[in-house]
Amino acid sequence: MANEGSVKRAIGLMSGTSMDGIDLALLDTDGDAVVLRGASSFTPFDPKFRKRLEVGLEAAKAIEERDQRPGDLVAIETELTDLHARAVQAFLTREGLPAGDIDVIGFHGQTVLHRPRQALTVQLGDGAVLAAETGIDVVYDLRARDMELGGQGAPLVPAYHRALAAGLSGDWAGKMPVAFVNIGGISNITYIGADGTLLAFDSGPGNALIDQWVTRHAGIPYDSGGAIASEGRVLSGLANRYLSSPFFTARERISLDRNDFLPPEDHEAGLEDGARTLAFVTAAAIEKAQAHLPEKPKLWILTGGGRHNRMIVEDLTVATRHSGEVIIAEEAGLNGDSMEAEAWAWLAVRSLAGLPITYPGTTGVTEPATGGVLACSKGTQTQAVKPEN
Template sequence: MSERAQIKRAIGLMSGTSMDGIDLAMLETDGDANVRRGASSFAAYDAAFRKRLEAALETAKSIKARDERPGDLADLEADLTDRHAEAVEGFLAKEGLSADEVDVIGFHGQTVLHRPLEALTVQLGDGERLATRLGIDVVHDLRAHDMTMGGQGAPLVPAYHRALAAGLGGEWAEEVPVVFVNIGGISNITYIGADGELRAFDSGPGNTLIDQWVKHHAGIPYDSGGAIASEGRVLSGLANRYLASPFFTAKQRLSLDRNDFAVPDDIDAGLEDGARTLAFVTAAAIAKAQAHLPEKPKLWILTGGGRHNRMIVEDLTVATRHTGRVILAEEAGLNGDSMEAEAWAWLAVRSLAGLPLTYPGTTGVSEPATGGVLARARDRAPD
């Protein structure tokens, strides 16, 4: 049986721009059309560790080369890796699995710097350390090769979205073009045309501005369900300042760093109005992405934590009501919380098979490109 045809059991690990914890998901897949989704879980970071990660964003600004670890970043990288190992150990125990029953782990790490125009992206996470501790092969550093070939290193999930779209059944099967919208710290979209055409890019801020706003003004990590935003009103002047950014009209779609859009000043709004306006900006930015697509989507599938903010969902539904239907991932039989972690499991298997991870229509790479670095577990022989 060829490497491509082999079904492998993989675990994907994702710590995203929201920096709230680690999503874990298990798949059995060939890294192509055969996808059997399994268990998933979440391991939250404590408040002190989140503060360390937030501080790392500032420290990382001085990085000029991917392997630099100024300040305390080397220690943080080791601690972050060990937390991922603990999360996997707990996940395996819960599922009644041993390390020998998992073929590979897809390890994203924590992005602390992303500058696509400089071909520089930095994810903290030590793949060798993780593989050694767990006794499981680890595929990591999945973004870097794309950048060496002229891509922006993001987004990487779209190829997995296309695999999921091919498996949609029932009333959703004929709803094409379809767009997957991941509302994490940054929002990004994946467009899949009737012929499988793939387009993907970051659409703008997702939860990151809202999270920073409510943390600063209310001392809480996020606006649960959009409850705070629901008490406010949209401040059109503030919203228009964000939406007038050249980012939204530029012909070249750029991948975003968490710090590319700044939080409003204290004088700009109160707690509720600020949260409401930022939720509106997130939805409006997603709707604006239609201008960069070949056709208007008939179906919008929402994933990521931002889909729980009902104000974002309501605003996007209104903005797209004449052209398409907005649904949550769960309505299509998918898991909107674990999808990115699932994607990292799928990408790890795909990397082992030497299949493309990124495409000209997703990252701007010059040609379809594979990627990733394989860290072998020391007690496991090569296949």
């Protein structure tokens, strides 16, 4: 390893459910309280590859075992891994860093199937190949062990959110309970209580429905800033159809797959009204999450691409006006674009130390659990990361 002692220099790689590209973040961390955030980058997928991923999602529906790759998924996985390797190499060149300065890469890969009730999750991406191509050790497949132990394999970022909450300063220091809300393709919430209580779960649709809607009707990948939604109105009947889903009232919090909520039919709304209604649904779903929390948050910190959609932010601000304050991550000195990539760097270091990455209150796992697979750069041999104790 390049760095001695418990603090390691890590790169985190995240390709989320929005499938727009690769977020990369550099972190110096001990996988616990030490969090020194560094540079970050974003590498967009070109439209052709994004379309291939969308087709791959359909093929992935046939998967029954984690190692199955029906349809074109073998080729997609190869290309995806190569794109991640090139993103790392470009970042290192830009920052003037040799590969030897990086201790480990935390590699998420691309989720193409997530069925927690079947303990089945599939992320495309070959950690051994990535390690060989970059010359850096890689920790990957961080969700599987949690599912083997009865968890839902998601969300995995909450433990990192708790570390960030402990480091909040200024007006935000000690403002508890605090909720981090990541509005990606699917939205998820992390609740951190004043007593250290850690709860997390998916709150409902995030950007995925909006992205699919505007792609289909306007030929663009997303509603930049909520501009399209701002021209529309909320269709109450359509919104209520989404918000009456049993998902929101069920006692058990489940981890969502991209296909659990689908965009409206073409005849149900025009472009602007559809985008506006889906933005409202995203915010309302987040607000509904309060019913599953011990206390209403005093502070909501928004991360992920959805924080840029002003209609989502405005709707959530109105919905929570009697309980807490809504801010975007940057107002708290954080980076809302790279936070999940940072988390994967932090989780990789934590995994190497054999520390828990998931908890009963975050994924439903039976006991705090570590996880991940280590692919060494000096060879193709991989080994499961095991707790030190």
